[in-house]
Amino acid sequence: MQKELTEKKEKKVEYIELIYDLIFVYIIGRNNLLLHHFAGGFVAWTSFAAYVTTTLAVIQIWNFTTYYINVYGRHSIRDHVFLFINMFLLYFVAEGTRADWQGYHTQYHVAWALILANIAVQYAIELRHHRQDRQKTGQIVRMACILLCEAAIVLLGIPLLRVTGTTWASLGAILFGIAAVLIFGQRKSSGFVDFPHLSERAMLYVVFTFGEMIIGIALYFQGHFSLRSTYFALMAFLIVVGLFLSYGVFYDRIIDREKQTNGLGYMLLHIFIIFAMNNITNGLEFMREEELHLLPKLLFLIGSLILYFVFLFALGNRHAKARCSKYYMFCLRAALIGALFAALMLLFRANMTINIALTVVFVFASFGMIYRYGRKLDDRFAAAEGTKETSDEPSEEGERIH
DSSP states (O other), X not given: OOOOXXXXXXXXXXXXXXXXXXXXXXXXHHHHHTTOOEETTEEOHHHHHHHHHHHHHHHHHHHHHHHHHHHHOOOOHHHHHHHHHHHHHHXXXXXXXXXXXXXXXXXXXXXXXXXHHHHHHHHHHHGGGGTTOHHHHHHHHHHHHHXXXXXXXXXXXXXXXXXXXXXXXXXXXHHHHHHHIIIIITTTOGGGOOHHHHHHHHHHHHHHHHHHHHHHGGGGGOSSOOHHHHHHHHHHHHHHHHXXXXXXXXXXIIBOTTOXXXXXXXXXXXXXXXXXXXXXXXXXXXXTOTTSOHHHHHHHHHHHHHHHHHHHHHHHHHHBOTTOOSHHHHHHHHHHHHHHHHHHHHHTTTOHHHHHHHHHHHHHHHHHHHHHHHHHHHHHHHHHHHHHHHHHSOOHHHHHHO
């Protein structure tokens, strides 16, 4: 009688997934360009609305694809063909991401709807492999229906723009997708989600987004050498380093990647982490734009940095290692540091030399808290493992009896 395998083999991130991610790196850059159209001392409202919608739409597409690959992907020829089709369609999405987006609205939405339908078809094909598993069958049908309904809402946005001039259907489609998945899509799916793979994929997307941030701060290194320009370049570089290290410590030391979870909350939080990172990239670029008024661009940068850490700390609420303790006190101290940072930034708003230094201090103060907390968790884990090993060792008296 063969022994039934109870442990699921961990899914590895394949090279095809990394190639797929590269198209999103290109689209991130296209999305960020939308914010560089100014009116009245700040970003034009229509450009900002388009930026928010397109950024969330693209991150959601990535989430849908990543979740399907995580649970049902076989790295087969069929999977690769569907993935390359979506990559091709994403070029039309990227091309429609521009200041004069109204002229590319139909192209953008048709491509967007086809991408969602493409993933839905993959679910439908996968259904034949799980007809004996009622739990998976139900989850597959729910996800396929959610994707097709969202695709229909996306297509509905085309005539709505022409008739009413409104683009709310686009944002409505995104919110429908988030709500439907939250309520129905991944219900009772924690048993077959490979969370180590899912968390690694999210981490890699964050790394690619940091790559765009590194490109963004290259503006601080332009021009002739001077002590002032070097100072601002160094500060901008340190901001990116501190943000990167903060996420890295969270991923390595605080997040429990062996946790049994459907990954829903983790992926949703990463939508807003990546969105905040895109905003930070733009915020750092805005600080060098003389066309923008000081207060709006300062508030944009402050809000983006606080948003990043809010959702980063939120990761530890349900996805931290079980040995975490007093996490709410940890978050409260972080909130106080954030409030002090915002107050000081507004107080010294006219002095950019002080402002950028305050930003560096805030980022590294937050990183220092995260690092110390991660170290405490490692020490507790080492102590717990040592106690376990001691208790497992047979006593001298026990050995004599044996």
